[in-house]
Amino acid sequence: MSPLKEEQLQIIRDERREQILEVALKLFARRGLIGTKLSMIAQETRISQGLLYHYFKSKDELFITLIEKAIQKLKEEVNHIYQLPGTPLEKLRNVARLNEEGMPYYMLIHQVRTSDGVPEQAKELIQQYSMETYVIDQLEPLFIEGQKIGELAPGDPRKLITCYFTVLSALMTLNIQEDDAYQMPEADLLLRIVTGRP
Amino acid sequence: MSPLKEEQLQIIRDERREQILEVALKLFARRGLIGTKLSMIAQETRISQGLLYHYFKSKDELFITLIEKAIQKLKEEVNHIYQLPGTPLEKLRNVARLNEEGMPYYMLIHQVRTSDGVPEQAKELIQQYSMETYVIDQLEPLFIEGQKIGELAPGDPRKLITCYFTVLSALMTLNIQEDDAYQMPEADLLLRIVTGRP
Amino acid sequence: MSPLKEEQLQIIRDERREQILEVALKLFARRGLIGTKLSMIAQETRISQGLLYHYFKSKDELFITLIEKAIQKLKEEVNHIYQLPGTPLEKLRNVARLNEEGMPYYMLIHQVRTSDGVPEQAKELIQQYSMETYVIDQLEPLFIEGQKIGELAPGDPRKLITCYFTVLSALMTLNIQEDDAYQMPEADLLLRIVTGRP
Amino acid sequence: MSPLKEEQLQIIRDERREQILEVALKLFARRGLIGTKLSMIAQETRISQGLLYHYFKSKDELFITLIEKAIQKLKEEVNHIYQLPGTPLEKLRNVARLNEEGMPYYMLIHQVRTSDGVPEQAKELIQQYSMETYVIDQLEPLFIEGQKIGELAPGDPRKLITCYFTVLSALMTLNIQEDDAYQMPEADLLLRIVTGRP
DNA sequence: TATGAATGAGGGTTCATTCAT
DNA sequence: CATGAATGAACCCTCATTCAT
Structure with a gap:
């Protein structure tokens, strides 16, 4: 039939x-x-x-679906860090090589955070996915270990995480292209934020 | 009359x-x-x-006028750095305290750089104002002096400048609000990029 | 096969x-x-x-088919009156107990008569089925007989028929529902139109 | 200025x-x-x-505005009856000469009552304007007086009113046109409903 | 100068109809 | 026969821009 x-x-x-x-x-x-x-x-x-x-069902629904995927993607990426090889610092170095694939998702989230005129539901989704409660909690053990073995600078690990990932997110959002005025910084320079060493 | x-x-x-x-x-x-x-x-x-x-004359013209003002503003800000008091590092620390006033201009420029659908003329203006040819040239002497007196980490000063200001621009663009998931990082953490010290 | x-x-x-x-x-x-x-x-x-x-073949054809059925239905109903038991007045009383089954057909016909935007062919069908030439002709003998035995009020029987069935059709079309502002009138009140008596 | x-x-x-x-x-x-x-x-x-x-603001708002006007209109019409000259029966006879002006409003209300796909607000408005609570209350004294002077048939006046005005509304809704299969009945025939006399 | 009415092109969306399987 | 994907015309609505006053 x-x-x-x-x-x-x-x-x-x-x-x-x-x-x-x-x-x-x-x-x-x-x-x-x-x-x-x-x-x-x-x-x-x-x-x-x-x-x-x-x-x-609508343009908005399409947009919201993408926001959900974006959040899912970001969570997976954070979880993925632990499975990277090497010491905490080496793990972070790999994160700093910002992957091009995730960039559009960062930009979407940026739009939701900064623009009016996006569906309310999208805003709520983003607010639920708080960096505070997810990324920081997830990565705190890694940073503490890095500080213990002297790879990372001392100080409040949560503050370090926040700073480092805010900078990474911001760079993602900039959406730097080839032949652009901006240049995506080298990973080692960014890592100075968490290592406190050249 | x-x-x-x-x-x-x-x-x-x-x-x-x-x-x-x-x-x-x-x-x-x-x-x-x-x-x-x-x-x-x-x-x-x-x-x-x-x-x-x-x-x-039109919405586009209004937009373009603002882009021109934005570029003007950014140039002034760079020039202003030299008039700040203190050593090179102290000057840079002041820059890092991101001023709220300039933020909307950064966001406008960000839009032009990352969005399609903006007037072509706006894109041309932004491309003319290349960080390469203006910001870096302007600030190179400052960084070289900072390296000479040991305040700043050694290495290609142009690369340092690019990295530092790209990060600042990106943070500006994030347009971090109160009670946001992101937190604007402390100036000292960002300065580690250029000092290489905690 | x-x-x-x-x-x-x-x-x-x-x-x-x-x-x-x-x-x-x-x-x-x-x-x-x-x-x-x-x-x-x-x-x-x-x-x-x-x-x-x-x-x-199309939505319109489906609609037109229903109109044809509606007309067929109404004709049958009129013919059916003669087979009802009792005197002319008793027959009419039974008609006045408006049957729910036929109501959707009345509403369809009402739509064709009152709405623009229905297929032209439907309008033509409805115009061919003229109450004048069918219903009145069919029922005239019944009314004349009723007048003869004094059950129905005197006067032009064709006028009486027209009035009575126009009122019935209109009430059908109103499509009165339970718990509605309108109430379907009692048969005896309506019959006063043709009897001229309480 | x-x-x-x-x-x-x-x-x-x-x-x-x-x-x-x-x-x-x-x-x-x-x-x-x-x-x-x-x-x-x-x-x-x-x-x-x-x-x-x-x-x-929208097609719906336009429609709803018309529904409001329709209700207003109907209320006024009912109130107007008392100001007509003559005995109760003569007043009602004048009402029975259905005015063409109000017809479109009746049809609008009919649509709201019988069709799905109209704005919810329109339905609510119509439900608020209940014939029960408005028309009947208004006209009860008139009918009682008519019964007192023997012009109108005895019996529950509210039932009489409901029947008579339901029939009138239904006829309005039929939207009878010239050269139509239906013929708008003569007032005297309709009045038999309330008089019980030829 | 200043207003707000007026226009029209173009957007998102719906739905009768067709088509490949 | 039967399905549901696929199309496209036409709907309601928005908004930059123009115009009469």
């Missing part, structure tokens, strides 16, 4: 959905929520505008 | 223009070019929408 | 068609032609939207 | 507003809320679509 395998259909659906999310992420990151027309997303995904509404 | 009146009118005109620019700066910074409606600017300036067009 | 199967299929087909018509009638009556989405009809019939097009 | 008399402006505004309401009433009555496009209203009022939004 079923004219197409239920399963196949679902796979196609999911792929298409991911395509849309990918395109939308890129565009929202660069142009903002209002600045991104659905026609752009549709065109770049090679689908009709109407079809977007088979996958997302 | 009378020359006196003309003059007064001109003064009122200029004041009004400044008012508009002030309001627009605040709104553009928070909501972006597209997200800011002329009706908002008019309302907050307590003038009619139509009157805006006596002062600026 | 086998003739038996073909036959069964045809039966299923016809049943399905009736289901669709039933659902559509209910929805069109309450929401109007434009206010009823094909997706609603499909959902309530438990079939896909696409399948609707195997049974009806 | 004021470039145009505040007062004049207001007058023009009000006139335009009335124009729009008039056109919208006519169209909504015949085509329903959904069936009436703003472009139709704009075109018939000879203004641009955009200008509609200077006068009404």
Whole structure:
């Protein structure tokens, strides 16, 4: 009866959905929520505008879905740090090599934090994901260990974490491109913030 | 009619223009070019929408005017560093106490750099104001002196400047608010980037 | 394949068609032609939207089919009056107990008569089914007989019929619901129109 | 300063507003809320679509405004009955000559009562204006007087009122046109409902 | 100068209809 | 026969800009 395998259909659906999310992420990151027309997303995904509404109930919902993914992504990244090889400092050095993949997500979150005119739900999601309660709690043991073995500068570890990751987030948000006036700083210079040594 | 009146009118005109620019700066910074409606600017300036067009030919022109002011402002700020009291390090410490006044300008520039959908002319202006050719050139002597007297870490001074000011710009752009997940880092932690000491 | 199967299929087909018509009638009556989405009809019939097009060429055709059924229904109802038991007045009293089943059809016809934006063909059908030429002609003998035996008030019987059935149709169209501001009047009060007696 | 008399402006505004309401009433009555496009209203009022939004925040608001007017109108009409000349029966006879002006309002109310897809607020307004609590209360004294002087049939006056006005409302809603299958009944025939006499 | 009405292009969204499977 | 993805036209609505006063 079923004219197409239920399963196949679902796979196609999911792929298409991911395509849309990918395109939308890129565009929202660069142009903002209002600045991104659905026609752009549709065109770049090679689908009709109407079809977007088979996958997302509205532009806002599409945006919010991306915010949820962004938060998920950031959490995973923080958790991932522990699985990196080496001493605490070496782990942090790897984090400092800012990955290009995560950048659009940072920009999205930045928009939610700084712009009016984004869906209220997006703002609430961002507020729930507080750096305070998540990132800092997660990384405190790592910093304490780094201080114990003398790799990291002494002082309140929570303050150190906050400073370091605020700077990293900010740099992500700057979205530095090649041939740009700004230059993405070398990791070793940034690490001075936490090591207190050249 | 009378020359006196003309003059007064001109003064009122200029004041009004400044008012508009002030309001627009605040709104553009928070909501972006597209997200800011002329009706908002008019309302907050307590003038009619139509009157805006006596002062600026278009929304884009208003935006571009602000970009020009932003660049002017940043140049002045860099120049101002030399007039601060104290050793090079002390001067830089003062810069690190990020001034709230300049923040909206940073956000405007950030928008131009990272967003599509802003007037082409704005992009050109920003590209002309290259950190490379202006900020770095201006501050190189200061950093070299700081290295000479041992206050600053050794190494390529231009790289140091770039890193330090990129981080400052990025933090400005984050537009950290009270009761925010992020916390504006203490100046001393940021200065470690250039001193290499705790 | 086998003739038996073909036959069964045809039966299923016809049943399905009736289901669709039933659902559509209910929805069109309450929401109007434009206010009823094909997706609603499909959902309530438990079939896909696409399948609707195997049974009806378009939304308009579906609507027109219902109008044809409505007219058929009303004709049958008028014919049915003669088969009711009792004197002419008793027959009319039974008609006045307005049957709920026919109400959606009345509402459909009302829509065609009063709304623009319905298919032209529907309007033509309704105009052909003129109360004048059908209902009145059919019921004239009944009224004349009623007048003869003194049950009905004297006067032009055609005028009486027109008045009485216009009122009934109008009440049908009002689609009075329970707990409504309006109350469906008692049959005896309405019958005063034709009897001229309390 | 004021470039145009505040007062004049207001007058023009009000006139335009009335124009729009008039056109919208006519169209909504015949085509329903959904069936009436703003472009139709704009075109018939000879203004641009955009200008509609200077006068009404949305299509729904326009519709609701008309519902409010409709209720107001109906109340006035009921109150007006007492000021008509003559005996109670003569007053009612005048009411029975259904005025064409009020018809679109009846149709609007009918739509709200019978259609889904109209603004919730409109439904609430209609429910508040209950015939029960308003029309009947208002007219009860008139009917009682009519019964006292033998003009009206005996029996529960509230039931009589309900029946009579339900029939009148229903006939209004039928929106009988010239050269229509239906014919608006003569007043005297309808009055039999309340008089019980030919 | 100053206002607010007026316009119209273009946005997000809906939905009847078609099509590939 | 049956599905649900896919399309595109047309809707409501917004807003930068112009215009009459």
